[in-house]
Amino acid sequence: MTAEAEQGFRPLDEASLVAYIKTTPALASRLGGGSLDSLEIKEVGDGNVNFVYIVRSEAGAIVVKQALPYVRSVGDSWPMTRERVYFEASTLREHGRLCPEHTPEVYHLDRAMSLMAMRYIEPPHIILRKGFIAGVEYPLLADHMSDYMAKTLFFTSLLYNNTTDHKKGVAKYSANVEMCRLTEQFVFSDPYRVSKFNRWTSPYLDKDAEAVREDEELKLEAAELKSLFMERAQALIHGDLHTASIMVTTGSTQIIDSEFGFYGPMGYDIGAFLGNLILAYYAQNGHADQANDRKAYKKWILKTIEESWNLFQKKFVELWNKHKEGNGEAYLPDIYNNSKLLSVAQKKYMTNLFHDSLGFGSAKMIRRIVGIAHVEDLESIKDASRRAECERAALNCAKTILKGRRQFETIEQVIVHIQSFDQD
Amino acid sequence: MTAEAEQGFRPLDEASLVAYIKTTPALASRLGGGSLDSLEIKEVGDGNVNFVYIVRSEAGAIVVKQALPYVRSVGDSWPMTRERVYFEASTLREHGRLCPEHTPEVYHLDRAMSLMAMRYIEPPHIILRKGFIAGVEYPLLADHMSDYMAKTLFFTSLLYNNTTDHKKGVAKYSANVEMCRLTEQFVFSDPYRVSKFNRWTSPYLDKDAEAVREDEELKLEAAELKSLFMERAQALIHGDLHTASIMVTTGSTQIIDSEFGFYGPMGYDIGAFLGNLILAYYAQNGHADQANDRKAYKKWILKTIEESWNLFQKKFVELWNKHKEGNGEAYLPDIYNNSKLLSVAQKKYMTNLFHDSLGFGSAKMIRRIVGIAHVEDLESIKDASRRAECERAALNCAKTILKGRRQFETIEQVIVHIQSFDQD
Numbered sequence: 001m002t003a004e005a006e007q008g009f010r011p012l013d014e015a016s017l018v019a020y021i022k023t024t025p026a027l028a029s030r031l032g033g034g035s036l037d038s039l040e041i042k043e044v045g046d047g048n049v050n051f052v053y054i055v056r057s058e059a060g061a062i063v064v065k066q067a068l069p070y071v072r073s074v075g076d077s078w079p080m081t082r083e084r085v086y087f088e089a090s091t092l093r094e095h096g097r098l099c100p101e102h103t104p105e106v107y108h109l110d111r112a113m114s115l116m117a118m119r120y121i122e123p124p125h126i127i128l129r130k131g132f133i134a135g136v137e138y139p140l141l142a143d144h145m146s147d148y149m150a151k152t153l154f155f156t157s158l159l160y161n162n163t164t165d166h167k168k169g170v171a172k173y174s175a176n177v178e179m180c181r182l183t184e185q186f187v188f189s190d191p192y193r194v195s196k197f198n199r200w201t202s203p204y205l206d207k208d209a210e211a212v213r214e215d216e217e218l219k220l221e222a223a224e225l226k227s228l229f230m231e232r233a234q235a236l237i238h239g240d241l242h243t244a245s246i247m248v249t250t251g252s253t254q255i256i257d258s259e260f261g262f263y264g265p266m267g268y269d270i271g272a273f274l275g276n277l278i279l280a281y282y283a284q285n286g287h288a289d290q291a292n293d294r295k296a297y298k299k300w301i302l303k304t305i306e307e308s309w310n311l312f313q314k315k316f317v318e319l320w321n322k323h324k325e326g327n328g329e330a331y332l333p334d335i336y337n338n339s340k341l342l343s344v345a346q347k348k349y350m351t352n353l354f355h356d357s358l359g360f361g362s363a364k365m366i367r368r369i370v371g372i373a374h375v376e377d378l379e380s381i382k383d384a385s386r387r388a389e390c391e392r393a394a395l396n397c398a399k400t401i402l403k404g405r406r407q408f409e410t411i412e413q414v415i416v417h418i419q420s421f422d423q424d
Numbered sequence: 425m426t427a428e429a430e431q432g433f434r435p436l437d438e439a440s441l442v443a444y445i446k447t448t449p450a451l452a453s454r455l456g457g458g459s460l461d462s463l464e465i466k467e468v469g470d471g472n473v474n475f476v477y478i479v480r481s482e483a484g485a486i487v488v489k490q491a492l493p494y495v496r497s498v499g500d501s502w503p504m505t506r507e508r509v510y511f512e513a514s515t516l517r518e519h520g521r522l523c524p525e526h527t528p529e530v531y532h533l534d535r536a537m538s539l540m541a542m543r544y545i546e547p548p549h550i551i552l553r554k555g556f557i558a559g560v561e562y563p564l565l566a567d568h569m570s571d572y573m574a575k576t577l578f579f580t581s582l583l584y585n586n587t588t589d590h591k592k593g594v595a596k597y598s599a600n601v602e603m604c605r606l607t608e609q610f611v612f613s614d615p616y617r618v619s620k621f622n623r624w625t626s627p628y629l630d631k632d633a634e635a636v637r638e639d640e641e642l643k644l645e646a647a648e649l650k651s652l653f654m655e656r657a658q659a660l661i662h663g664d665l666h667t668a669s670i671m672v673t674t675g676s677t678q679i680i681d682s683e684f685g686f687y688g689p690m691g692y693d694i695g696a697f698l699g700n701l702i703l704a705y706y707a708q709n710g711h712a713d714q715a716n717d718r719k720a721y722k723k724w725i726l727k728t729i730e731e732s733w734n735l736f737q738k739k740f741v742e743l744w745n746k747h748k749e750g751n752g753e754a755y756l757p758d759i760y761n762n763s764k765l766l767s768v769a770q771k772k773y774m775t776n777l778f779h780d781s782l783g784f785g786s787a788k789m790i791r792r793i794v795g796i797a798h799v800e801d802l803e804s805i806k807d808a809s810r811r812a813e814c815e816r817a818a819l820n821c822a823k824t825i826l827k828g829r830r831q832f833e834t835i836e837q838v839i840v841h842i843q844s845f846d847q848d
Contacts, residue, residue, distance in 0.1 A: 177587055
């Protein structure tokens with residue numbers, strides 16, 4: 001961060017936010033201009049990391065986010081760069097350009113203030129994870145998410161861009177290193193060692209957590225994925241694409257919270273989404289009751305997993321074919337110039353991406369069970385013993401996928417594998 | 425390049441170089457200070473890319489390099505960023521810090537002028553490639569090169585550095601993209617398509633060159649290596665570590681010409697060196713005559729290939745073990761905390777690196793036979809038919825290594841493979 005940015009920073013509260021909006025035309029005009037004396041402001045930041053305000057006037061509503069130089073819920077004992085807002089807005093803008101249907105607009109970025117304003121994603125949108133807990137089906141989810149992932153990943157990769165543009169992006173997002181380091185620690189390291197941040201459903205999973213820390217094969221795979229995460233600049237990824245970064249209605253899917261965005265391996269985004277779907281699946285046994293055994297819902301989740309990958313693969317390859325004569329530097333048209341060769345190349349590429357996605361997805365599942373930051377899908381199961389059963393099934397499934405991911409050829413095989421760990 | 429740097433640039437000649445030296449204390453003092461009226465200046469740039477001057481006074485000698493904004497031998501029809509001098513000096517300084525024994529000191533860098541001054545590598549040092557043609561054995565070559573590669577690659581990787589420093593380096597060298605693009609085109613693309621830059625010993629190798637362009641398996645492997653080269657920021661590599669970037673005596677090895685330096689895959693450097701040793705091997709049949717059948721020399725080259733990899737591997741792993749409790753972010757000590765697990769991890773890492781090196785090495789061999797910029801080892805064989813025989817053997821060896829690299833477990837197996845293509 002420049003000294004300049006440091007200087008211009010001051011944390012806002014409801015009152016000073018009003019003043020800020022009044023003197024910021026990009027925001028004032030969004031709220032209808034005028035005197036703006038009856039702004040209604042609600043802080044909805046969940047108390048976790050940032051301050052998030054919903055600001056309403058008679059003319060409309062916006063969301064304003066401000067980051068403090070530490071994790072809000074922990075305090076200044078856990079410093080965290082304010083620059084994350086800059087990278088969140090940058091990623092959101094770039095992804096929004098590529099896939100506006102599923103990305104809220106950024107109205108304003110004030111880097112010095114670590115503040116951004118974006119479209120208010122109005123009700124009845126809810127966080128997807130909460131929809132899963134409630135057992136709501138989203139018939140368009142796989143279609144929308146495959147669209148978002150195919151477009152954002154393809155168009156920011158060397159399949160579409162030339163090296164010059166690609167390396168410019170890599171250089172820019174290299175500065176988002178503090179956020180990357182959080183992932184490195186919490187996803188790829190802490191679950192495999194004793195760490196004060198680790199947490200699990202004790203005492204039920206004590207032995208399971210210990211087994212993860214002592215599983216040498218698992219640790220070797222985790223190291224390989226960690227290196228991939230740290231070294232491979234494949235595309236501008238969202239970096240945190242779990243089901244609480246997605247807001248939905250049955251007809252709309254909006255992706256938010258891209259402060260972990262950087263040039264990393266595509267499989268990390270795809271895996272995050274699929275892994276969180278699998279966690280949602282295993283959580284269902286904990287939500288089943290006499291009124292609803294959740295069996296049909298579990299089938300719907302499995303179908304969504306299947307369709308998400310298959311549609312993603314189809315759309316990604318379609319984009320590739322559509323732009324195969326373009327500026328993409330990885331597969332030049334005068335070399336990969338016959339459709340048979342290109343199709344073999346694509347198959348190889350997609351198989352590698354599939355295995356990466358399974359690896360990252362299962363690594364993310366593991367950390368949600370024995371590491372920091374669990375998922376509400378499982379946390380909301382009150383009965384600890386019942387929760388532990390769901391978690392153990394998910395953990396065992398994830399461990400075997402992580403180790404054996406290269407054996408899977410289709411998502412259908414993965415579905416069968418998931419079901420085989422289901423104690424139901 | 426900044427506008428500032430653009431402004432401060434003027435191309436020097438012998439006369440203006442003298443004036444430049446006199447007003448640049450870092451250079452004047454290297455040459456003994458004083459009036460410097462009897463400087464002796466010799467331009468030795470081989471006419472290829474840059475202007476290279478050896479500047480002598482009674483007190484000493486230095487080398488001054490200046491880049492023009494195009495390839496010198498072609499003229500301004502082939503623009504090439506002057507910034508390459510900045511990256512050459514930066515890489516040289518960084519590698520010199522890590523391995524001063526084999527890297528000449530940089531005395532001075534003037535980014536605006538695209539000018540650097542460095543240690544004059546005095547006679548009897550010659551370009552290694554010329555030594556190979558003359559049939560000179562360098563008993564310390566494998567030891568020195570393995571030292572250089574182990575130190576520069578290990579200490580600029582995430583095995584030694586933390587992510588923050590690593591990504592800073594990645595960002596800085598991302599701007600050396602124009603040089604990377606040359607490699608992408610000439611090593612990974614042009615040999616596999618019709619290109620005006622391609623050249624081979626015609627008509628003898630016409631069918632061989634065509635076969636490369638039509639070999640689909642080869643093209644798929646080339647694409648995979650190209651992606652690795654473009655996407656994987658594993659270490660600060662030299663980027664052009666062939667045997668004309670190395671100056672030697674029987675007791676000294678000095679690595680120069682690092683203008684292709686960037687954060688890329690380690691195997692690209694190791695492969696460049698090994699691949700050029702293999703080319704030197706296949707060229708020997710063309711240099712054999714009644715006075716010297718070169719059989720003993722060929723054995724020495726094979727031994728050097730073998731030792732270079734084995735010593736590299738040994739030294740690299742030794743560095744890893746020595747620094748395993750350090751700041752390296754890839755394998756944290758409290759996870760990879762027992763020697764058996766660490767040793768399995770290292771074996772896996774080195775096997776992947778071995779296969780990468782074989783892949784990049786064979787890709788570089790191929791381009792030296794059917795692409796742009798051949799090697800003097802082969803070019804100096806006057807009889808075209810004899811040269812073509814050597815080249816065909818090298819080409820066939822390279823193609824099979826590129827396709828089958830993952831089957832090799834040891835360098836000794838590669839040696840046997842190399843010999844099997846030798847028509848001698």
